[in-house]
Amino acid sequence: MKQILQTGLMAALAVLLLSMAACQDQQVSPTITAQVSEVVPTSTAPPVASPTIVIPKVTKTAAPATVTPVEIAPQPTSQVVAVSMPQFAQFKPAPVDSLPAIFHEPIAPDMGNVLVPFALSPDQLVRLGQSGLVVSPGVEKEFFTVYEKARYDNVPIFVTSDSLLHSYHLIFDKVLRTAERQAFIPLLSELNEAM
Numbered sequence: 001m002k003q004i005l006q007t008g009l010m011a012a013l014a015v016l017l018l019s020m021a022a023c024q025d026q027q028v029s030p031t032i033t034a035q036v037s038e039v040v041p042t043s044t045a046p047p048v049a050s051p052t053i054v055i056p057k058v059t060k061t062a063a064p065a066t067v068t069p070v071e072i073a074p075q076p077t078s079q080v081v082a083v084s085m086p087q088f089a090q091f092k093p094a095p096v097d098s099l100p101a102i103f104h105e106p107i108a109p110d111m112g113n114v115l116v117p118f119a120l121s122p123d124q125l126v127r128l129g130q131s132g133l134v135v136s137p138g139v140e141k142e143f144f145t146v147y148e149k150a151r152y153d154n155v156p157i158f159v160t161s162d163s164l165l166h167s168y169h170l171i172f173d174k175v176l177r178t179a180e181r182q183a184f185i186p187l188l189s190e191l192n193e194a195m
Helices: 002-026 122-131 143-152 161-194
Strands: none
Touching: 143 161
16 A cells, blocks of 8 residues: 555655656746726716726747756665465366156056055045155145155155255255354454454
């Protein structure tokens, strides 16, 4: 910051010196003479006493004076040191050679080959018979409890992307909570004390 102020001060000084040098050949000592002239009253103008300013005429007679340049001490150059900053690892997607599909044995028209361990409405049973998949509202607050129950009951599980994104959201919340308690709050306390 100090170097910036010194550089700005030196630049302002240089501009001042250059403007003085440019104006040197036009420098004239101004002489202002105040004369009070008597105005004869007429029918249109009231009598006024006003000063008269004599403006001197500028004549060039000699060559402009030379200005000796002011030596400006060179400022030490600061070197920028490249600091290695932490970076995320580069993502290299692995090639995937598969076709996503849900495969199930054909469902019998009377749904005799389907085990339904849940209480479903008639509309949901029709939907299950058509596509082999049905979604129904539940009372669980988290996805993992539904998956855990299905695993213990030996029921097929269809894992949805929103459940995975929700898990990442919960993990991010925990990481942020830990960072706030262990790092941010102590830093904020130090900042408050320093201010």
